[in-house]
Amino acid sequence: MxxxxxxxxxxxxxxxxxxxxxxxxxxxSVGAETEYVDLYDLNFTGCRSCLACKRKGGKHPGCAWKDDLSPLIDRILAADALIIGTPIYYGEPTAQLRALMERLVFCVAPYEPGSYFDGKVDVGLIYTMNAPQAYYETSLRPYLDNIERLFTMALHGEVRTYASCDTLQVKDYSQYDMAYFDEAAKRAHRDEQFPTDLAECLKMGEELSGWSRS
Ligand SMILES: Cc1cc2nc3c(=O)[nH]c(=O)nc-3n(C[C@H](O)[C@H](O)[C@H](O)COP(=O)(O)O)c2cc1C
Structure with missing residues (x-):
């Protein structure tokens, strides 16, 4: 596992x-082998549209572009579970995650029925953001649901999402031009809610790497 x-x-x-x-x-804790990757340490771009992944007789599934991401894509396709965390930047996952998604999702899908990938990887998506929970539910979630659909389509597994809202963005708000935020309210929310967020993410790790499937 x-x-x-x-x-x-x-x-x-x-x-x-x-x-x-x-x-x-x-x-x-449930016995999975894990690999932790800081995506911003890798050198890569989004899809270069070389279309090597769709060449007849090519290597499928996989991305042929020679950079740090292609071997990670190979490892993702060989894994049992994938858990990705991203802050929300302007209503979307970070640019690096979007680049990964372009590459990962594109390279398993021919432009015709079927998939190059015949395995299954379960996926957990963890979002963090300044937005409060209610804004996430009404305004962000509908867009982010589309990301769940992309991962389901590409990796054929279960996809779960958890959102950690109204996060503390800096240690000391008085040092920044951040008057839109009420630091005391942010801290209170952090103390009250973040322990639950941590526990939910621990559970996600346990369940997606479930002992029953190992
Ligand atoms: C460039 C940038 C854009 C951001 N855009 C949003 C946004 O659109 N909505 C939001 O709720 N938070 C936004 N944030 C706040 C982050 O999503 C939030 O602080 C997040 O928890 C940061 O994650 P980290 O602490 O792991 O870096 C933005 C932060 C940055 C740096």
Missing amino acids: KTIIINASPRKSWNTAQLLREARKGAE
Whole structure:
């Protein structure tokens, strides 16, 4: 049982990373082998539209572009579970995650019925954002549901989503031009809600790497 965990935040120890570390703990607690990747450490771009992945007689499934992402895509396709965490930037996953999605989703799909990928990878998506839960549910979730659909289509597994809302973005708001935020309210929310978010991500790691399937 192999679970790959990808931090698609440029920050290696903030909200997204903390939740992912719990997911990793959860996966390891049920015996999964894990690999943790800080996506921003890799050198890659989005899809270059070389179309090598759709060449008749080519290597399928996989991305032929020679950079740091292609071997990670191979490892994702060989894994049992994939857990990705991303901050929301302007209503979307980060640019690096979007680039990964372009490459991963495109390289398993011919422009005709069927898939080059005959395996199954279960996916957990963890979003972190400034937006409060209600805004996430009404305005962001409908768009982000489309990302769930893409992963289901590409990797054929179960896809689960967890959103950690109204996150603390900096240690000391007084040092930044961030008057839109009420620091006391942010801190109170963090103290009250973030422990639950951590516990939910731990559970996601456990369940997606479920002992019953190992
Ligand atoms: C470039 C940028 C754009 C952002 N855009 C949004 C946004 O559209 N909606 C939102 O709720 N939060 C937005 N945020 C806030 C982050 O999503 C939030 O602070 C997140 O928890 C950061 O994750 P991290 O602590 O793991 O880096 C943005 C942050 C940055 C740096």
